[in-house]
Amino acid sequence: MEFGLLSLIIFLPFFVAMGVLFFPFSAQMTRNIAFATSVIILFLAFKIYYEFELTGYLQLREYHLWMKSYGINYSLGIDGFSLIIMMLIATLIPCAYLMLWDGRTKGYWVSMLLIQTGISGTLFSQDLILFYFFWEAMLLPVFMIIGMFGTGNRVHSTIKITIYTILGSLFMFVCILYLGVQFYHEYGLWSFEMSDLMVISTISRTESLWLFFGFMLAFAIKIPLFPFHTWLLETYSNSPTGGVFLLSSIMAKLGVYAIVRFMMPLFPKLYVEFAPYMMWLGIFGLLYFGIAALMQINIKKMFAYSSASHLGFIVAGIFSLNTYGLTGAAYLIIAHAMATGGIFLLIGKMEYSIGIKAIPALGGIAKQAPLFTTFFAIMLLCIIGLPGTNGFVSEFLIILGTFKFHPTAGIVSAFTVLVAAIFMFWMFQRVILQKTSNDISDMVDLNFKEVLGMLPLAVMIISMGVYPDFFLYKIEPTIQHYLINILHIGVK
Amino acid sequence: MYPDFLYIAPLVFVGFGGILLMLLSPFKQITIRMAAFIALFFMLCATGLYFYNISELYSYYPYAQTFGSMIVADNYSAYFSTILLAGAIFTILIGVHYFEKNRGFTTEFFSLFLFSLFGMMLLVHATELITVLIALEIASLSLYVMIGFQKHLDKRMEASFRYLVLGSISGAFFLLGTAFIYANTQTTKISQIGIFIQNNPQSDVMLLIMGVCFIFITFLFKIAAFPLQNWAIDVYDGAPYPVTAFMAGTFKAAIFGFILRFVLVDLELIIDFWDNILYVVILLTLLYGSFLAIIQQSLKRMLAASSIVHTGYLLIAFISIDITGKSAASSIIFYLVAYFLSSMGAFGLLSYISSDDKVRITYEDFRGFAHIRPYMAAMMSVFMLSLAGIPSTIGFIGKFYIFVAAIESGYTLLAVFGILATFVSIYYYFRLIAIMYFYPSAKMQDVPTLHGMAPYFIGIISLIIIWGGIGNTLITYFPGVDFLMDMARLAYDSLQVK
Numbered sequence: 001m002e003f004g005l006l007s008l009i010i011f012l013p014f015f016v017a018m019g020v021l022f023f024p025f026s027a028q029m030t031r032n033i034a035f036a037t038s039v040i041i042l043f044l045a046f047k048i049y050y051e052f053e054l055t056g057y058l059q060l061r062e063y064h065l066w067m068k069s070y071g072i073n074y075s076l077g078i079d080g081f082s083l084i085i086m087m088l089i090a091t092l093i094p095c096a097y098l099m100l101w102d103g104r105t106k107g108y109w110v111s112m113l114l115i116q117t118g119i120s121g122t123l124f125s126q127d128l129i130l131f132y133f134f135w136e137a138m139l140l141p142v143f144m145i146i147g148m149f150g151t152g153n154r155v156h157s158t159i160k161i162t163i164y165t166i167l168g169s170l171f172m173f174v175c176i177l178y179l180g181v182q183f184y185h186e187y188g189l190w191s192f193e194m195s196d197l198m199v200i201s202t203i204s205r206t207e208s209l210w211l212f213f214g215f216m217l218a219f220a221i222k223i224p225l226f227p228f229h230t231w232l233l234e235t236y237s238n239s240p241t242g243g244v245f246l247l248s249s250i251m252a253k254l255g256v257y258a259i260v261r262f263m264m265p266l267f268p269k270l271y272v273e274f275a276p277y278m279m280w281l282g283i284f285g286l287l288y289f290g291i292a293a294l295m296q297i298n299i300k301k302m303f304a305y306s307s308a309s310h311l312g313f314i315v316a317g318i319f320s321l322n323t324y325g326l327t328g329a330a331y332l333i334i335a336h337a338m339a340t341g342g343i344f345l346l347i348g349k350m351e352y353s354i355g356i357k358a359i360p361a362l363g364g365i366a367k368q369a370p371l372f373t374t375f376f377a378i379m380l381l382c383i384i385g386l387p388g389t390n391g392f393v394s395e396f397l398i399i400l401g402t403f404k405f406h407p408t409a410g411i412v413s414a415f416t417v418l419v420a421a422i423f424m425f426w427m428f429q430r431v432i433l434q435k436t437s438n439d440i441s442d443m444v445d446l447n448f449k450e451v452l453g454m455l456p457l458a459v460m461i462i463s464m465g466v467y468p469d470f471f472l473y474k475i476e477p478t479i480q481h482y483l484i485n486i487l488h489i490g491v492k
Numbered sequence: 493m494y495p496d497f498l499y500i501a502p503l504v505f506v507g508f509g510g511i512l513l514m515l516l517s518p519f520k521q522i523t524i525r526m527a528a529f530i531a532l533f534f535m536l537c538a539t540g541l542y543f544y545n546i547s548e549l550y551s552y553y554p555y556a557q558t559f560g561s562m563i564v565a566d567n568y569s570a571y572f573s574t575i576l577l578a579g580a581i582f583t584i585l586i587g588v589h590y591f592e593k594n595r596g597f598t599t600e601f602f603s604l605f606l607f608s609l610f611g612m613m614l615l616v617h618a619t620e621l622i623t624v625l626i627a628l629e630i631a632s633l634s635l636y637v638m639i640g641f642q643k644h645l646d647k648r649m650e651a652s653f654r655y656l657v658l659g660s661i662s663g664a665f666f667l668l669g670t671a672f673i674y675a676n677t678q679t680t681k682i683s684q685i686g687i688f689i690q691n692n693p694q695s696d697v698m699l700l701i702m703g704v705c706f707i708f709i710t711f712l713f714k715i716a717a718f719p720l721q722n723w724a725i726d727v728y729d730g731a732p733y734p735v736t737a738f739m740a741g742t743f744k745a746a747i748f749g750f751i752l753r754f755v756l757v758d759l760e761l762i763i764d765f766w767d768n769i770l771y772v773v774i775l776l777t778l779l780y781g782s783f784l785a786i787i788q789q790s791l792k793r794m795l796a797a798s799s800i801v802h803t804g805y806l807l808i809a810f811i812s813i814d815i816t817g818k819s820a821a822s823s824i825i826f827y828l829v830a831y832f833l834s835s836m837g838a839f840g841l842l843s844y845i846s847s848d849d850k851v852r853i854t855y856e857d858f859r860g861f862a863h864i865r866p867y868m869a870a871m872m873s874v875f876m877l878s879l880a881g882i883p884s885t886i887g888f889i890g891k892f893y894i895f896v897a898a899i900e901s902g903y904t905l906l907a908v909f910g911i912l913a914t915f916v917s918i919y920y921y922f923r924l925i926a927i928m929y930f931y932p933s934a935k936m937q938d939v940p941t942l943h944g945m946a947p948y949f950i951g952i953i954s955l956i957i958i959w960g961g962i963g964n965t966l967i968t969y970f971p972g973v974d975f976l977m978d979m980a981r982l983a984y985d986s987l988q989v990k
Contacts, residue, residue, distance in 0.1 A: 174907055
């Protein structure tokens with residue numbers, strides 16, 4: 001049996017985690033091993049990135065029988081869309097490790113390693129049962145990391161997020177099984193392979209509506225889309241820094257990824273039909289969570305909502321049904337993951353030194369911690385989409401896409417982004433710049449390792465903003481493939 | 493062809509072991525440990541005998557003249573007997589420590605244990621309804637005594653007596669059903685009942701249908717389905733842990749072993765009459781079982797209540813049998829293996845932990861358990877995850893098969909209900925994991941001491957569960973889920989051999 005690079009990326013962290021568990025390594029040692037693993041994966045990811053050919057089709061296929069009796073296979077592959085998310089995750093995780101360097105236990109690092117396995121598995125799976133396998137298995141380390149290392153009423157919020165996500169994924173599970181059975185009825189053999197399930201033609205409209213919303217539920221909870229967001233605030237505020245980072249910058253993006261990767265090919269007609277509603281739902285989320293973010297005085301909660309708001313924007317982009325919107329969404333996934341991930345890591349750092357504080361109790365951090373302020377500013381500028389950052393490129397593209405879809409949608413989203421920017425600046429001024437009498441003397445600046453962790457993100461944010469074409473060309477064939485061959489609506 | 497004796501040798505071994513232990517019981521020199529090893533020896537011999545022609549399809553009536561074709565040896569009975577023997581072996585291996593530490597167990601207990609196992613094995617070999625009744629009663633009677641074996645505990649006596657009274661009534665229903673069937677068909681042989689149904693119009697088999705209904709009542713009682721589930725929690729709770737484990741996983745498998753044969757060989761043509769009733773039974777079993785499981789504070793009672801929910805899952809596949817016989821039947825067989833492993837692990841671990849002086853009963857007793865016994869907590873988590881059907885455990889694959897069978901037969905709504913029950917089960921299974929991991933450790937003097945081999949066997953079970961969940965054809969030589977499923981299908985096929 002031969003296994004390729006994708007399997008290596010998936011299972012390297014898993015085996016490292018298992019190895020670490022069985023040997024009495026200290027927390028520091030575990031951390032160093034975990035970091036080394038993530039760097040190796042980054043190199044592997046780069047290798048894949050350079051070898052990736054510019055077509056819209058799956059590459060690096062790996063195919064092994066798993067459960068013969070039901071035609072379930074260990075089937076992996078990547079296309080342009082998974083490629084960029086893989087690159088994103090491979091880059092983000094070592095950076096996050098550097099930011100989380102001190103004061104974590106062994107269990108924390110083992111959970112982080114296991115989560116990376118789950119994420120990569122979800123990203124590469126081409127068999128729906130395999131996908132579900134990783135999608136659900138990913139939840140366990142998240143469960144552990146929030147429950148063991150969270151703050152506040154952490155057990156409650158852990159159970160809450162678990163129950164929410166499992167509710168969604170169990171319905172998706174039934175839908176997957178239903179698709180498999182339909183395929184069996186039509187073709188006489190079992191398969192849960194993505195490319196096979198796409199060709200089912202016997203499903204009636206009512207059935208596919210149920211299936212569409214079954215899948216949608218799972219992904220909408222994960223993202224979270226309005227109105228499935230009620231777990232968001234509590235989980236984000238009670239999670240440890242690493243947990244928030246994973247939830248906001250990686251797992252939420254996987255929800256969006258899954259919509260594009262699975263729902264679009266499986267239900268192309270319904271996808272086009274419901275696109276307007278979903279797009280408006282996304283824009284509503286942008287607006288709603290944007291307003292909610294302004295109401296928060298806890299900085300972590302504020303960014304939790306701002307993150308959800310941007311995810312609504314991304315969803316609007318993927319349902320805008322044109323190259324601009326889709327490319328913008330893909331680009332915003334990266335931009336937002338880097339910026340929000342970076343922001344949450346920085347906030348975690350701030351909490352670590354001065355404790356959790358409300359916005360009015362902060363201020364004057366710029367003087368105390370100049371490096372911290374610099375990176376915070378870059379991330380923030382990316383979030384609000386200032387020209388010169390990749391946030392600008394992506395938000396501009398999505399606004400263009402939504403405008404093309406419907407001018408009102410474009411205007412509403414542009415306006416919301418603008419207003420959000422003003423409020424973000426206001427927050428930045430109050431927290432970081434403004435001199436107050438508050439005591440923030442415990443605040444320490446970033447050390448060398450943390451700068452090393454933040455630097456790649458900052459560099460990427462700016463270089464992707466200045467020269468987007470260099471990064472976009474890998475994904476364009478895939479997006480055209482989606483629009484032309486799968487949705488049959490052509491490149492508009 | 494092998495000599496006839498080889499086909500019944502496993503039964504003979506187990507029965508002989510029971511008799512030998514009974515004869516040895518007056519001797520005080522025989523310690524509990526020795527008795528356990530004698531029982532193990534006979535069971536291992538019996539298990540070994542099932543592996544000699546594992547991949548070949550066969551169905552043979554050994555000593556057809558002597559036994560009058562009342563006992564059959566086929567892949568089906570071999571598969572089920574192997575499950576039963578595995579369950580019994582694990583029960584003894586894990587339970588030895590419990591039996592030694594707790595007052596009241598003697599050599600006779602192991603004798604009864606083997607007799608009970610003998611009854612269960614006979615149950616899956618039997619092809620004649622009176623033989624089935626005898627087998628069922630051998631198994632049940634031994635269990636009644638085993639439950640109440642610790643005479644000094646009121647709880648045990650109460651559970652034993654409750655099970656005895658209710659179980660006897662359900663046995664009477666079986667007898668009545670058999671009488672009805674005999675009145676209609678003039679036979680009690682399972683294969684001939686099937687032929688009778690084929691040759692006669694439905695209007696002529698009404699009495700037979702009545703009889704089948706009575707037999708199904710016994711069936712629903714023994715597997716604790718709604719509305720006959722009320723005994724389960726109290727009896728499971730009242731019984732000693734190893735006996736509970738044995739009942740929950742193994743006895744349920746034996747009952748299904750008989751009823752599946754009965755339905756698949758005989759009743760596939762007329763089973764439709766039962767579907768509407770069964771549909772309601774399933775819904776209420778899932779609903780009521782989930783409700784009971786949520787409200788429990790004691791872990792043992794929670795596991796007992798959740799076994800009712802698992803009965804519901806099994807019945808979901810059972811109702812699909814008349815439409816997609818093969819996949820439904822093999823999914824039931826597979827799920828029985830998955831459930832037996834997970835519940836055996838969970839009960840076994842609980843029995844091990846509580847065999848010492850400090851008894852842990854409720855959820856709260858496990859607060860912070862992961863910090864004092866990390867490996868045990870990890871194993872417990874594996875069992876909980878498997879029971880909840882989370883991927884990477886065998887429980888997930890089992891649920892996958894069950895729900896595929898249901899959807900394939902058009903019972904999509906039932907599959908959705910099953911999913912909802914699974915969803916509820918996340919609460920009571922994950923609650924234990926959360927309590928073990930997310931709270932600071934309890935007082936250190938409560939640390940259970942480590943002794944004996946039991947933790948290793950429990951560890952082996954948890955490894956099997958994980959292997960069953962991810963195990964695949966990647967390592968070709970090692971049997972995984974595919975092997976179990978292939979065997980289950982072979983077992984199904986062997987029922988069709990005429």
